[in-house]
Amino acid sequence: MDNKQIILKKRPEGNPEEANFEIQAIKTPEVEEGALLLKSVYISVDPYLRGRMRDEKSYIPPFEIGKPIESSVIAEVLASNNSEYNKGDYVHGMLPWKLIQVHSGNELQKVDKEQAPLSAYLGILGLTGITAYVGLNKIGDLKKGETLLVSGASGAVGSTVGQIGKIKGCHVVGIAGSDEKLTIMKEKFGFHSGINYKTTKDMNSAVKNACPEGVDVYFDNVGGEILDAALANINRYGRVINCGAISLYNATETPKGPRHETTLVKKSVKMQGFIVRDFKDDFESATKQLGSWLQSGELTYSETIKNGFDTLPSAFIGLFEGENKGKMVVKV
Amino acid sequence: MDNKQIILKKRPEGNPEEANFEIQAIKTPEVEEGALLLKSVYISVDPYLRGRMRDEKSYIPPFEIGKPIESSVIAEVLASNNSEYNKGDYVHGMLPWKLIQVHSGNELQKVDKEQAPLSAYLGILGLTGITAYVGLNKIGDLKKGETLLVSGASGAVGSTVGQIGKIKGCHVVGIAGSDEKLTIMKEKFGFHSGINYKTTKDMNSAVKNACPEGVDVYFDNVGGEILDAALANINRYGRVINCGAISLYNATETPKGPRHETTLVKKSVKMQGFIVRDFKDDFESATKQLGSWLQSGELTYSETIKNGFDTLPSAFIGLFEGENKGKMVVKV
Known part of the structure; x- marks a missing residue:
């Protein structure tokens, strides 16, 4: 299966532009014991990523030139050598911008497709x-x-x-x-x-x-x-x-x-x-409350969904041009 | 007995100056039932008073032109028609800049001359x-x-x-x-x-x-x-x-x-x-802790004492010229 990733090619000066990114063909490694093979389904683009494109000290390290960008992703488990996950599960985690990837299974959360649309876990429930x-x-x-x-x-x-x-x-x-x-x-x-x-x-x-x-x-x-x-x-x-x-x-x-x-x-x-991220202890109660308001209809949301892995750079750039009406998400 | 007060004559523009104040001779009113006759002993001058000299809405009303300035004062009870106070007591309160004044006795705190020097109640213990x-x-x-x-x-x-x-x-x-x-x-x-x-x-x-x-x-x-x-x-x-x-x-x-x-x-x-002032519930515990550090010698303080009621305006002006080394207090 053809695999791709999107790397930071050059740090933006002022507004980000297409030339700051590069889409690359890559190989998919073997799935070792304990690991998962994940296929990205929805990828989140967020304004705060602009901060990580600067080469300066912050609470999370900056993106490295030549390495893939990373953000919140919903992925499908294509294969699992990890007893906690089954093929067909959907998970949420901070992942690099890759079509397919091998993952240890650490720091992922399972998400329930029946309770809310998958993309909601990148937005209102994320x-x-x-x-x-x-x-x-x-x-x-x-x-x-x-x-x-x-x-x-x-x-x-x-x-x-x-x-x-x-x-x-x-x-x-x-x-x-x-x-x-x-x-x-x-x-x-x-x-x-x-x-x-x-x-x-x-x-x-x-x-x-x-x-x-x-x-x-x-x-x-x-x-x-x-x-x-x-x-x-x-x-x-x-x-x-x-x-x-x-x-x-x-x-x-x-x-x-x-x-x-x-x-x-x-x-x-x-x-x-x-x-x-400093309020991890509140995540469960917050998600529960938000989910309950969502189900009662007291809470609703908008999302702008762009289609295709390759649209990630332009979706991100669009954030700074006011293009999105609601959470900006790319459907892979 | 000759009595005086210091009024705000003109609102300062930029740095405060002597012309913003006026010292006036006044009469001392009768001490009615329940009231006290107070003699100012130490008067505090503080940078925040500059704010009250502006004619603008704030958490405490601005000083009025023609009316006396008001700040923290330690006063001696000269006469008392109020059963809670005796002649010779020392009290602390927000009082107008007057040599002698009649006061209802409300919102005053008694201070103990034996426990700390009187001026300390305007500073480290105030x-x-x-x-x-x-x-x-x-x-x-x-x-x-x-x-x-x-x-x-x-x-x-x-x-x-x-x-x-x-x-x-x-x-x-x-x-x-x-x-x-x-x-x-x-x-x-x-x-x-x-x-x-x-x-x-x-x-x-x-x-x-x-x-x-x-x-x-x-x-x-x-x-x-x-x-x-x-x-x-x-x-x-x-x-x-x-x-x-x-x-x-x-x-x-x-x-x-x-x-x-x-x-x-x-x-x-x-x-x-x-x-x-929003932390009144903490005043007692704070004063107790500060007093205990003061007695153990862990805490010390400086004060700049100016002498004479008439020096109040120049003492206040001096705050903005870095004249004081520690709490600025006027000894009446």
Whole structure:
């Protein structure tokens, strides 16, 4: 069987482009005792991967030039020399971008095809959904009746954040980059109101109008001037959940902006970044709660599915161009 | 008896100056049933008072033009029509800047002259000491063996922060604005090392050299470029305690600087402002612990005492010129 992988050929400078990647034909090794043969079925593309393409120290090592990119993957077990897995099982894990691969079986989770569509385990029931859940509960301490502002609000994490806010009885306002996204946010995900940052001249006033009682919790996926507008309207004891800063990830110079420390001091505000992987103890309860909301219909999700292994680079690049409406996934 | 008060005459623009204040002769009212007659003995001057001189919404209302400034005061009870207080008692409370005043007796605490010098209740055993204690424990969650960086390190709060860090078994580095202050920090307060920000060209490298294992907790009294240098060297899971931002309080335009949200996201860093008054439940235990360290000699303090009620405006102005070495107090 023909096998392929996608490697990091060159580190991106600014926006990622096709030339940063290369698709290579590879051989499939033997399946040794205890190992599995896996076939990738769905592969997740995520903004945070941009960070691993930089050559700098971080909580996970950077991708190496000439080695395959790695992300969350749903795979089918084609053959198993490991008693814990059977041929035909589906598993979820952090895997390299390969069509077929041999795996030790360590750090994989089995997923149930009957309970939810397979791709949901990369999104609403995977790290995406858990990120929203853990961020709001463990970092944001969101309480009933508060005002919740979310950026990247039509995206995979953002749309889940907004819906959890609604379930919790909060006033939920989303920020996104097109009127179409705003419509989806409101009609599909039930946000109370939305702001199109691309057509809004004065973000501070727009946030003020949409959040007449101020912002209690801001779930930040983007950073930059949208964060500034959120902090300009933050309430005393406000919490900023620093989940992402996609507006800055491609910056080639140090981005500058207004200083926020006086606001933090004067209003007893907290800003906190987090990595969902540090909350492994909460994964089970989070997935259970999200699955139950999904089944009751209180929670829904969008995904943008690209078809074909070779579309992985363009799907990833599309994340930075606002192409996706919901979780971006490649169906192999 | 001649009585006086000091009012806010004009709101400061930029640095505060003598013309912002006025000393006025006033009459002393009758002491009604249930009330006390108080004579100010020690009056605290603090950087945060600058914030109340601005005409803007905050957690405590701004000072009014034509009305007296208010701060922490130790007063002697000259006469009492209140069964809870006796003539000759000493009390601590938030009081207007008056020589003599009538008071209801509400929200005053008695202080014990035998246990510590009276002025200590405005500093190490007052809000200053409690701010250091609560900030490190409730916001910073400082742990044994961590690296603690403190700015305004020879000041009243900063020197207490550093000493608590030492007691907790941390590597403690202080930042201050003169070599003399650095010497005091190290010799009197036991800091491991110090950085003179006024003579240091590259603060990022200076912090890096002084904190070879990175910064786990940064207790920020100043904001601005010193905060930037701390964040440039912050460790994963680092905590910034935003206690003050004195370098920005006199700014007349919005101060700008590098954006920090990417650091917060990538290193799971927390930045949090707080107001010591929100931790009233911890006051008793904090004061008890601080008093016990004071008696055992593990904790010491500096104070700069100015003499005479009329020196209050110049003592306050001096805070912004680095005049004080430790808690600034006016002896009436």
